[in-house]
Every structure is written in C-alpha cells, then in structure tokens.
Amino acid sequence: MAEKWVLTVTAQTPTNIAVIKYWGKRDENLILPINDSISVTLDPQHLCTTTSVAVSPAFTHDRMWLNGKEISLSGGRYQNCLRELRARASDVEDEEKGIKIAKKDWEKLHLHIASYNNFPTAAGLASSAAGFACLVFSLAKLMKVKEDHSKLSAIARQGSGSACRSLYGGFVKWIMGKEENGSDSIAVQLADEKHWDDLVIIIAVLSTVLVDIAQHPMIGIYDSVMNIQNLLLASVESFDINIEQQKVTVKGSVQPETVLQTVSKSGKATSFWEAVEAPAAPESKSAETLAALESKPTETPTEPESKHAEAPAELESKPAEAPIEPESKPAETPIEPESKPTEAPEPESKHAEAVGVA
Numbered sequence: 562m563a564e565k566w567v568l569t570v571t572a573q574t575p576t577n578i579a580v581i582k583y584w585g586k587r588d589e590n591l592i593l594p595i596n597d598s599i600s601v602t603l604d605p606q607h608l609c610t611t612t613s614v615a616v617s618p619a620f621t622h623d624r625m626w627l628n629g630k631e632i633s634l635s636g637g638r639y640q641n642c643l644r645e646l647r648a649r650a651s652d653v654e655d656e657e658k659g660i661k662i663a664k665k666d667w668e669k670l671h672l673h674i675a676s677y678n679n680f681p682t683a684a685g686l687a688s689s690a691a692g693f694a695c696l697v698f699s700l701a702k703l704m705k706v707k708e709d710h711s712k713l714s715a716i717a718r719q720g721s722g723s724a725c726r727s728l729y730g731g732f733v734k735w736i737m738g739k740e741e742n743g744s745d746s747i748a749v750q751l752a753d754e755k756h757w758d759d760l761v762i763i764i765a766v767l768s769t770v771l772v773d774i775a776q777h778p779m780i781g782i783y784d785s786v787m788n789i790q791n792l793l794l795a796s797v798e799s800f801d802i803n804i805e806q807q808k809v810t811v812k813g814s815v816q817p818e819t820v821l822q823t824v825s826k827s828g829k830a831t832s833f834w835e836a837v838e839a840p841a842a843p844e845s846k847s848a849e850t851l852a853a854l855e856s857k858p859t860e861t862p863t864e865p866e867s868k869h870a871e872a873p874a875e876l877e878s879k880p881a882e883a884p885i886e887p888e889s890k891p892a893e894t895p896i897e898p899e900s901k902p903t904e905a906p907e908p909e910s911k912h913a914e915a916v917g918v919a
C-alpha cells in the first residue's frame with residue numbers, strides 16, 4: 562500500500578431543536594431514551610457542523626480536532642460510533658489515484674477528523690447533535706457504509722441521543738424503541754423541510770463585543786461610549802471602559818458591525834480589536850464563516866431562520882493526495898499525513914476572537 566495518499570470526505574450537518582424533548586435515558590451506554598421525541602432540523606446555512614474525515618496509511622492513530630483544538634477520541638461515545646462504522650465499512654477503490662482499501666483494512670487504518678461548529682459548542686444549541694450526526698455521516702461516506710439513514714441514525718444516537726434526529730431535514734421523530742440492543746431506537750422523518758416552509762426559528766445569543774476607541778482631542782472615550790449607547794439604546798446592556806488600553810467592552814445583543822459603524826459616524830478612528838487566537842477550520846470557506854462568527858458573535862443568532870434544508874449534505878468526497886498544505890487550508894492540518902502524532906495542529910492566529918473599534 563502506498564504511504565502517501567489521503568482519502569477525504571467533507572460533510573455538513575445542521576443541528577436540531579426539540580419541540581417534544583428527549584429527557585432521560587433507560588440505557589446510558591447505548592443512549593436509549595425513555596420517551597419518543599420530535600424535533601425540527603435547522604437550515605444548515607445557519608447553524609451547522611462541518612466535518613472533514615480522512616484516512617491514510619501514514620496516520621498512526623485516530624485523532625480528532627474540534628473547533629481547531631485536538632480532543633480525545635477515547636470516550637465511549639466516539640468509540641461506539643467508530644466501532645459501529647468500521648464494522649460496516651466496504652471495499653473502497655479510486656483507480657485514478659491508485660487507492661485501494663479492502664473492507665478488512667479499515668480495522669487497521671487510522672482516521673483524522675476535523676470538525677467545526679459555526680455556532681457555540683456545549684452551550685445548549687445541540688452541538689453534539691450536529692456534531693455526531695456529521696461525524697457518522699461523513700465517516701459512512703468515507704468508508705462506503707451501505708446503510709440507510711435510519712441505521713446511521715442508530716449509530717449517531719450512540720454519540721449523542723439528539724444526533725439521530727439531525728440525519729433528516731424537516732420534522733423528525735426519534736422513536737424510543739423497545740429492543741435492549743437499541744436497534745429499533747431510530748429517527749424517522751415526519752415531514753420534510755418544505756412542509757412548513759415559512760416557519761422561522763430565532764435563536765438569540767447574547768455576546769460580548771470588544772471595542773477599541775482611539776482618544777481624540779475633542780471627544781473623549783466616554784462620549785463615544787454614550788454615542789453607542791444612545792444609538793443602540795435597549796440592545797446595549799452594559800459597558801466596561803479601559804481608558805489605558807482604549808478598549809471598550811460592550812455587552813448586549815448588539816451587532817459588532819453596527820457598533821463599528823455607529824462609532825465611525827462620530828468621527829472617531831474605529832477598528833475591531835486585533836486577533837487573539839482562533840482555531841483552524843475544516844476548509845477555507847468554513848474558516849471564513851468561523852472567523853465571521855467568532856469575531857462577530859452577535860451575528861450568529863440574528864438569522865437562524867429555519868428554511869429546513871435537507872440534512873445532511875456531503876460537500877466533497879474527492880480523494881486528496883498528501884501532503885495537504887495546512888497554511889492555505891487550515892482545516893486540513895489534522896489530515897496531513899506527515900503531521901507528527903504528538904503535535905496538535907497550530908490554530909490559525911489571524912482571526913479575531915473578540916471584536917473592537919479604534
């Protein structure tokens with residue numbers, strides 16, 4: 562087997578919001594619920610996970626990066642999903658690239674996974690739902706798993722219960738099932754994404770915006786802050802002014818861009834604060850999205866109108882030849898076959914973590 566190839570798949574999966582909630586488990590390990598639940602899947606244009614999975618003979622162990630930071634895959638939830646998928650993997654061949662993976666090879670081959678949530682992780686917006694659905698879907702594509710979405714939903718369920726519902730768009734029911742092995746605890750689509758097309762779900766995330774306002778001989782920093790407050794009125798909850806650093810922290814459901822424009826109009830030199838640190842993204846397009854969301858946190862929640870696009874979607878499934886340049890495509894860092902196993906990928910540092918005005 563050649564040592565220098567990498568086969569990748571990238572997929573995108575939306576999150577879902579329960580309208581009849583899953584609340585309580587009868588089996589913690591298999592993640593079996595004590596009731597049926599129903600959710601609505603959001604439009605992946607708004608809240609979604611993008612996951613790139615890669616396999617290469619050069620990889621020495623399974624690794625995963627979540628939002629640019631390496632995380633452990635040793636937990637039972639990840640291990641259960643990986644085991645179930647490997648057991649169902651098929652022969653995969655790409656003649657053009659000279660790649661041939663036999664079904665039995667999947668047990669020995671290692672995976673690198675890079676995943677990005679374009680919305681807050683572990684903050685009550687079901688990142689684990691989008692995340693595990695995307696993980697299972699993209700790996701199933703990579704490994705050519707010949708199972709339908711309902712079977713995949715039972716695998717995703719073992720990562721996080723609500724994840725099983727993110728494999729379908731529209732209105733989705735997770736049937737609790739009765740079997741002890743969980744084989745009938747699956748998701749089914751009740752109505753597709755077009756069923757209730759004008760339904761809009763608004764998620765309001767209150768965030769902090771950092772503003773840097775340069776001193777001006779005529780207008781003090783306090784005046785600038787009052788200017789923002791007057792113009793944005795109720796949206797602004799509070800300010801914190803650091804005269805020495807010329808930094809103002811604005812709290813509330815304000816758009817960073819609006820803050821910037823508001824202060825600019827007062828004639829003050831304004832700009833967003835410098836980048837602090839941001840993680841790598843799974844592909845350059847997602848990196849832009851992420852930068853926008855991370856640096857403008859209040860924009861995240863403003864438009865998650867649910868247009869119920871189909872879920873999930875495979876973005877690309879072309880085999881890629883190693884090595885992949887991590888600089889130009891930050892998200893591909895984790896799938897670079899020559900990366901040293903002990904080294905975590907370097908997050909890109911040019912995206913702002915906070916926002917400011919100068």
Ligand SMILES: Nc1ncnc2c1ncn2[C@@H]1O[C@H](COP(=O)(O)OP(=O)(O)OP(=O)(O)O)[C@@H](O)[C@H]1O
Pocket residue numbers: 610627676677678681682683684685686687688689690691692693696
């Ligand atoms: N993109 C992802 N890929 C794989 N796993 C993910 C991903 N995003 C989140 N997770 C996993 O899900 C965990 C967060 O799940 P948790 O249930 O705490 O929060 P949530 O799903 O965002 O919120 P809630 O369940 O309250 O709606 C993370 O710690 C990680 O283990």
Ligand SMILES: C[C@@](O)(CCOP(=O)(O)OP(=O)(O)O)CC(=O)O
Pocket residue numbers: 578579581582583584592598687689690720721722723724
């Ligand atoms: C309250 C809920 O949002 C539950 C979310 O729980 P998770 O699916 O995140 O829990 P685990 O299965 O333990 O991973 C209700 C719901 O989505 O139905």
